[in-house]
Amino acid sequence: MQGSTIRNVEVLVASPGRTFVTLRVTTHDGVVGLGDATLNGRELAVAAYLRDHVAPMLIGSDAHRIEDTWQLLFRGAYWRRGPVTMTAIAAIDVALWDIKAKVAGLPLFQLLGGASREGCLAYAHATGHDVPELLDSVRASLAEGFRAVRVQTAVPGLSKVYGVPSAPSSGPYAYEPASRGTLPSVEDWDSRAYLRHVPGVLEQVRHELGPELILLHDAHHRLTPIEAARLGRSLEPYDLFWLEDCTPVDNQESLRLVREHTTTPLAVGEVLSSIWDYQTIIREQLVDFVRSSVVHAGGITSLRRILDHAGMYQIRSGMHGATDISPVGQAAALHLALAIPNFGIQEYMKHSATSLAAFRTSFTFTDGYLHPGTEPGLGVDYLDEVADRYPYERAYLPVNRLKDGTVHDW
Ligand code: CS2
Numbered sequence: 001m002q003g004s005t006i007r008n009v010e011v012l013v014a015s016p017g018r019t020f021v022t023l024r025v026t027t028h029d030g031v032v033g034l035g036d037a038t039l040n041g042r043e044l045a046v047a048a049y050l051r052d053h054v055a056p057m058l059i060g061s062d063a064h065r066i067e068d069t070w071q072l073l074f075r076g077a078y079w080r081r082g083p084v085t086m087t088a089i090a091a092i093d094v095a096l097w098d099i100k101a102k103v104a105g106l107p108l109f110q111l112l113g114g115a116s117r118e119g120c121l122a123y124a125h126a127t128g129h130d131v132p133e134l135l136d137s138v139r140a141s142l143a144e145g146f147r148a149v150r151v152q153t154a155v156p157g158l159s160k161v162y163g164v165p166s167a168p169s170s171g172p173y174a175y176e177p178a179s180r181g182t183l184p185s186v187e188d189w190d191s192r193a194y195l196r197h198v199p200g201v202l203e204q205v206r207h208e209l210g211p212e213l214i215l216l217h218d219a220h221h222r223l224t225p226i227e228a229a230r231l232g233r234s235l236e237p238y239d240l241f242w243l244e245d246c247t248p249v250d251n252q253e254s255l256r257l258v259r260e261h262t263t264t265p266l267a268v269g270e271v272l273s274s275i276w277d278y279q280t281i282i283r284e285q286l287v288d289f290v291r292s293s294v295v296h297a298g299g300i301t302s303l304r305r306i307l308d309h310a311g312m313y314q315i316r317s318g319m320h321g322a323t324d325i326s327p328v329g330q331a332a333a334l335h336l337a338l339a340i341p342n343f344g345i346q347e348y349m350k351h352s353a354t355s356l357a358a359f360r361t362s363f364t365f366t367d368g369y370l371h372p373g374t375e376p377g378l379g380v381d382y383l384d385e386v387a388d389r390y391p392y393e394r395a396y397l398p399v400n401r402l403k404d405g406t407v408h409d410w
């Protein structure tokens, strides 16, 4: 199997519109596999982890031994888990799956058991500084063919809130959470103002756009468990598909209190990076959707295991798909999403034209559904000649502070 031994491992960092870390693995036969190693606001930590520690270990190893390589990088590192390690492992894992599928001459989803559906229902981002602007944004997403929309709104009294671009009417794709600069920007937060405002907004959206529209909302980790319980209950009349990250889940048990008080479906996990982070959450049926991405949860090998476990509890996937998941990570998500039995929905925050220009992609969006395409492998290429025009620029996710200056979850 000389041909499939790894000849080269490259860590490519560029900032076309936003920063992406792309891993490229090349075998002696010249087969290329790509992986996404982008960890928003901490990109260079993963790049160094890969370049300085992991890449030297893989030169000369067999690219086809995906599971063995995963175990080597997880157990062999001694220091396990966490977003940096699991994002690094994910990039290698996906690149090896890309290679194996290309050698097999099949689209990756065929190696994952084949298609379990014709397409993956996708949700768009809609946002507004006020209800009329939000309604326009939702209608714009519907006009693009989306059947599901996540709605985020500004909150009176707060200068800046997650999911809402600074400039009014700049459209849903103008929002990029990480901002370039020497220091993170500071946003203010007030849970009481948010809890007073959001139910009324969802009420108006549901009233204006009818019962069929699939509606989602992201509380973005900012509420205490009892506040989250109250929000979940106040949103029940508006039939949300899910309420996301209603409270931080560092303490997985905190969701018990939320579950006790509301039947609004819950989604968590975009910041969770391993199956152990879901142990209590899944076993006690505390959520309805797993939000981990292939990129931040150890790759296809690892996320498939988490989703298989979740499937036992009828918990479905809702993979994170914001713009800090690169087109490579997005493609990997779609191949897994097409194959798994317990698919729920896929986030589709479209990349800017500048970001997209650095990649050739083959996934499609038709009538509300995403499909990974049928090219061998992932179906994505990295365009060095374009990406190289955008050298790395540091950017930070914002920091949140309460009115009294206390640091709060962003
Ligand atoms: C968000 C993300 O899309 C989402 O659900 O939670 O936009 C998140 O803020 C970013 O990915 C953080 O990098």
Ligand code: MG
Binding pocket: 218, 220, 244, 245, 270
């Ligand atoms: Mg989120």
